[in-house]
Amino acid sequence: MPTYQEVQSVTKKRFGFTPKSCWIAHLKSEHSLTRGAAPNRQSLDSRKHPCPDHRRDDLTTVLIDMGVLPRGT
Template sequence: MATYEQIRSDVRSSTGKTMQNCWIAHVKELNGLAPKAAANRKSLNERVKPCPDNMRPLIEASMRRLGLIK
């Protein structure tokens, strides 16, 4: 399974944009993958920084390239 750093690096190399770990975790959750629980997360039921709608396709494309989703 690809790491958050691999996903961030892949998106950065293909688009030049930098992704946040919380965005990657949100997209993983939306695609049925279990993200790791962050030690500093305040609530398991609420996201402080959900992934912006315009960044989701970039993260999902990277996840497809890395074999996380189809």
């Protein structure tokens, strides 16, 4: 499983932006690929910095290509 830094590096090279680690965690959590909420998370019901819609497709593409997310999602 690639690290968040590796995902950020690949995304920067391919699409020209560096995603926040919380965006990566948001997409992974939507597919039940996280161990749960971080102990320092303020609210379990909402995210302070969810992945923005205009970055979601590009970041999802990178996560699929790197084997983090399953294909066909």
